[in-house]
Amino acid sequence: MNTQNNSLNVNIGGIRMRNPVMTASGTFGYGSEYADFVDLNRLGAVVVKGVTSVPWSGNPMNRIMETPSGMLNAIGLQNVGVDGFIAEKLPYLQDFDVPVIVNVCGKTVEEYLTVVKKLTVAEGVAGIELNISCPNLDCGGMSFGVNAKLAHELVKEVRTKTQLPLLVKLSPNVTDITVIARAIEEAGADALSAINTLLGMAINAETREPELANITGGLSGPAIKPVALRLVWEVYKSVSIPIVGMGGIMTGTDAVEFFIAGASAVAVGTANFVNPQASLEVVDGIYTYLENADMKSIKELVGSLKIDV
Amino acid sequence: MNTFDTHTTIISNEKVAEDHYLLRCECSDIAKFARPGQFIHVMISQGAGLLLRRPFTIYTVNGREITMLYQIIGEGTKQLSKMRREASIQVLGPLGNTFDIAKNPEPAILVGGGAGIASLMLLAVALRAQDTPTIGLIGAQHQDRLLSVDDLEEIGVKVHIATDDGSVGHHGFVTDILTDLLHKNDLHQPTIYACGPHGMLAAVAKITEKFEVPTQVAMENRMGCAMGVCLGCVCPVYIDDKRIEYQRVCTEGPVFNASDIAWEIS
Structure with a gap:
């Protein structure tokens, strides 16, 4: 399909993309794993697995559990660390003509800053996605994302250390996402990713044990799409920076719903696990929708929800 | 990499033991590259809330066809067991690494518990193809759940059976037979290949560590x-x-x- 057509071009916080479809962090590895199935040059952007200041070993097993139309995970951000990422993983991605966005996580402000500084001077990083919403860490991670003051301070600090486009990934596990979204916008973020996984748990009734070693985990997949759409819609009404919508997108139609709710781009996550080519099928699906709707640009669709009032 | 995601249809899907089924399908690319120990990731249905694929070992390869021998353990495998000829599935594979048979084991001892024996069938075929003397220790809860005995004997594997209730073979665990075998001390250069429940694998590892016998587990x-x-x-x-x-x-x-x-x- 003709994805070179510029009807799909978007600019997310300064990152120019050929189409608005990204991979969600943690669901696409470091880009090379799906090489047999996905031509990275056909994606809008690749968002790689979260990196931290030092390598993290991750949580014990079991780490995942399927739930109705979804899955729980508590991986615990097992990753090679920022130095390992830059030395071993980033060079592969530089061979492609696709923006690379690096998801960054930490337990303290200092850890976030360490990673951000190193990525800022590394070759081939198009942008940073600040992960302040990982639900599977004892401290740090989500604690920044559920507190408007902490979120504001962290983003402000990071902003002073990098000129790279800065996305911040929001947690759905809050009472009012708009308060946090506004605090992050005011602190200088260029775009918002919404949403991270929903905190959940699964129990084995026979053994009375939790299904995950971490007891709780993050819920993803189609099960969370209605929640994600609602949160994207709420955030869209309260900020003016672009939103990358995600949460249960399996098809082009799912993605279109996120644009209508107010997303300027989308990320495909858990669907990659089920179908390695899901991200490309979403690109094709959006393109077909625009053609059928006779729209010249995806921008016409953003926030186009029809409401009778 | 040689990994393929193949839309295919079921050729047959038959019950071979209590709660266990053998499914045949045509996946020529996967069949061509499959090696002992490797597996496939199967999309059973995207309806009814089942999101993820299920991993299954590749049991046998016959020309363009592969088979998988599986146990019903949850909703996905239950649904799969009800699927008939012509039903479509999507098969990703072959995936994972392989057993190493380069060091000419003598004999090779396969230890399979329950459906775990399925992971050792392609290996048995490869071992027998290079004339490696091969012993199969097969464990099951009881006679009706016993798998693969005929398939292994047919290619010249010497099979010993253990059942939890003693309904056939040794009354006890496969690990008992393994211990006896290693105690006899008349084996030239044995290598153990095992797949089965976690507890069984841990027990095998403990025994073979004591006897200092190289052991690979799936x-x-x-x-x-x-x-x-x-x-x-x-x-x-x-x-x-x-x-x-x-x-x-x-x-x-x-x-x-x-x-x-x-x-x-x-």
Whole structure:
């Protein structure tokens, strides 16, 4: 399909993309794993697995559990660390003509800053996605994302250390996402990713044990799409920076719903696990929708929800 | 890499033992590249709330066809067992690493518990193709759940059976037979290949460590992507004397040296 057509071009916080479809962090590895199935040059952007200041070993097993139309995970951000990422993983991605966005996580402000500084001077990083919403860490991670003051301070600090486009990934596990979204916008973020996984748990009734070693985990997949759409819609009404919508997108139609709710781009996550080519099928699906709707640009669709009032 | 995602239809899907089925389908690319120990990731249905694929070992390869021998353990495999000829499935594979048979084991001893024996069938075929004397120790809960005896004997594997209730073969565990075999001390250069419940594998590892016999185990775990991305299927592996790292069963495995696994925390 003709994805070179510029009807799909978007600019997310300064990152120019050929189409608005990204991979969600943690669901696409470091880009090379799906090489047999996905031509990275056909994606809008690749968002790689979260990196931290030092390598993290991750949580014990079991780490995942399927739930109705979804899955729980508590991986615990097992990753090679920022130095390992830059030395071993980033060079592969530089061979492609696709923006690379690096998801960054930490337990303290200092850890976030360490990673951000190193990525800022590394070759081939198009942008940073600040992960302040990982639900599977004892401290740090989500604690920044559920507190408007902490979120504001962290983003402000990071902003002073990098000129790279800065996305911040929001947690759905809050009472009012708009308060946090506004605090992050005011602190200088260029775009918002919404949403991270929903905190959940699964129990084995026979053994009375939790299904995950971490007891709780993050819920993803189609099960969370209605929640994600609602949160994207709420955030869209309260900020003016672009939103990358995600949460249960399996098809082009799912993605279109996120644009209508107010997303300027989308990320495909858990669907990659089920179908390695899901991200490309979403690109094709959006393109077909625009053609059928006779729209010249995806921008016409953003926030186009029809409401009778 | 030679990994394929193939839309195919079921040729047959028959019950071969209590709660166990043998499914045949045509997947020529996967059949061409499949090696002992490797597995496939199967999309059973995207309806009814089942999101993820299920991993299954490749049982046999016949020309363009592959088979999988599986146990009903949850909703996905239950649905799969009800699917008939012509029903469509999507099969990703072949995935994972392979058993190492380069060192000419003499004999090769296969230890399979329950449906675990399915992971050792392609291996048995490869061993017998190079004339390696091969012994199969097959464990089952009871006679009606016994798998693969005829398939193994047909290619010249000498089979010993153990059942939990003694309904056939040795009354007890396959590990009892393994211990006896190794005690006899008349084996030239044995290598153990095992797959089965976690407890059985841990027991095998303990026994073969004592007898200092090289042992490869095919690990199992819940899987998300099966492509090395989600990091959901890890098991703890010693990378030196002290340090443990979580490695992916789908990518670094499913086959590991038993002595590398940190059984105490796995």
